Amino acid sequence: MRFHTRKWVKPEDLNPxxxxxxxxxxxxxxEEVALYTVIQLENPKVVTKYMSEINFMASAKKGDIIEIGIEVIKFGKTSLTVKSEVRNKMTRETILTIDKIIMVNLGPDGKPKPHGKTEVEFVKDRLENN
Known part of the structure; x- marks a missing residue:
């Protein structure tokens, strides 16, 4: 799993x-999964269709730095399915896992549209091929 984003837990992010x-x-x-999907599918029009069970395993407190990991599970015809893990950056303790998040690629009409992708691509590889 690749960890893409770090967030600093601030007072305004806390519960009672x-x-x-x-x-x-x-x-x-x-937001992170949407951005990842936009980049993978090269289309700014994507939506979250489904999130499986969310497993909160630990908590984070003010001042903690967390990181959000994403791993592609599969490419569908109009979708991208990923899983996610959030962990404490300093301790590596897992805070949350989500086994399945389905993002759908949309066309200009707002309806699901085939994206034609079959594997993870990295932007640097796209730039080298141009």
């Missing part, structure tokens, strides 16, 4: 228990 609010963490994951 003084730990990271789960809704904030899910928003960060959703």
């Amino acid at each position: 228990n003084s730990t990271l609010f789960g809704g904030q963490l899910l928003a960060w994951i959703d």
